[in-house]
Amino acid sequence: MSTRRADLLADVERLVRCESPSSDLAAVARSAEVVAAVLRDRLPGDPEVLDVDGCRHVRWRSGPGPTRVLVLAHHDTVWPLGTLDRLPFAIDEAAGTLRGPGTVDMKAGLAQAVHALAVLADDPVGVPDGVTVLVTGDEEIGSTTSRALIEAEALRGAGPGGAATAVLVLEGSGPHGAIKTGRKGTATYHLTVTGRASHAGVAPERGINAVVELAHVVLAVLDTADADRGTTVTPTVVRGGSATNTVPASATVGVDVRCWTIAEQDRVDRDLRAIGATLPGARIEVDGRPNRPPMERAVSADLFTRAQAVAARAGLPVPAECAVGGGSDGNFTAALGVPTLDGLGAAGGGAHADDEHVDLGSLLPRTALLVALLRNLLA
Known part of the structure; x- marks a missing residue:
C-alpha cells in the first residue's frame, strides 16, 4: 500500500507540474501528453490523444467492446501559466495536505482513476472489457469541444438504449467526502x-x-x-x-x-x-x-445507493451525498439519462482559490472506493 501511495502522489505531482490553463491550447496540448504518458505507464494498451478544434483530450479503453463504465476527468485548470512559481506543489505530511494549482480540481482525481484501474489491471483477469476513461481539456470553460465526445462515449454502451451502465466523475468530493448526486x-x-x-x-x-x-x-x-x-x-x-x-x-x-x-x-x-x-x-x-443541463438527482439515486452498499461491504467510509451549484462534465451524461455519480475524487477544498488543497488521508480510501465500485459494476 505504501508503494501505491508513493506512486499515486508521484503521478499527482507529475500532472500538477504541467500547468494547463484552459485558454492556452499549447499548454493543454503539453498536459495531454503528460496524461497519456501516465496512462501508458500504469495501464495496458495505448491511450489516444484526440484533437478537436485545437484542444487536446485523452481517451483510454480497456478493450474494443461497448462502454459499460465511463470514467470522466479533465486535465485543464483555471490557473494561468506561472502560478506554480507563486503556489508551488507541496506535500505537507504533518498537516495532512497536498497543495498546488489544480490539485483538487482535479488532477488528484485523475490520478486516482488511473491507479484504481491499475489495481484492476493487477487482477488475474486484468481490467474487464468495457471501461473507457475520457480526460477532457476544456471543462473549465464549458467543454465546448469535448461535449460531443462525452455524450458519444456515454451512448456507446451495452446498457438500455445503447448507453453505458454508469458514468463515474472524478471531480473533488463534496464536504466530508460527500458524493455529488446533483448539480445545477x-x-x-x-x-x-x-x-x-x-x-x-x-x-x-x-x-x-x-x-x-x-x-x-x-x-x-x-x-x-x-x-x-x-x-x-x-x-x-x-x-x-x-x-x-x-x-x-x-x-x-x-x-x-x-x-x-x-x-x-x-x-x-x-x-x-x-x-x-x-x-x-x-x-x-x-x-x-x-x-x-442540470444533473438531476433522480438520475443518480440508484447508483448512489449502490455505491453506499459497496463501501459498506468493503469496510470503507460510507459516503453521504450532496448537491452543488457548480457544473461538470457529469451534467451532460446525466441529462442523457445515464446513471452518473460525481465528486468521486479526493476530499479537499479551495478549488479556484489560492488555498486549493487535497486531504492526503482521503486519497487511498477514495481510490479504494473507486476500485470496489468498478469491480461491482463490471461483475
Missing part, C-alpha cells in the same frame, strides 16, 4: 443595450442613454431569479460608455444563471429574452443560452 445547470448570457450618443453638455436630451437603460435591464434580470426554486440569476461583468462627456450609445451586462431543473432553465431563458426597453428608442439584444 448553467447558462451564460450577454445583454446588449443600444441607445444613441450625444454631447453630454450641449445636447444630452438628444441622446438615448444606454447606461441608464442598462440599469433598468439589470433590475429586470434580477427579477428572473427564484430563490424558492434555488434559481440564481447574477449580473456579472458590466461595460458601457465611451467618454465622460458623451451620452453612452451602448452598454452590456454578462449574466450567470444556475438552475436545478431543465424546466427552470427554459423559464429563465424565456424571461430574459422577454425583457423590454424602458427608454423610448432603446434596443435590447440577448445573446446566450444554457451550456450545461
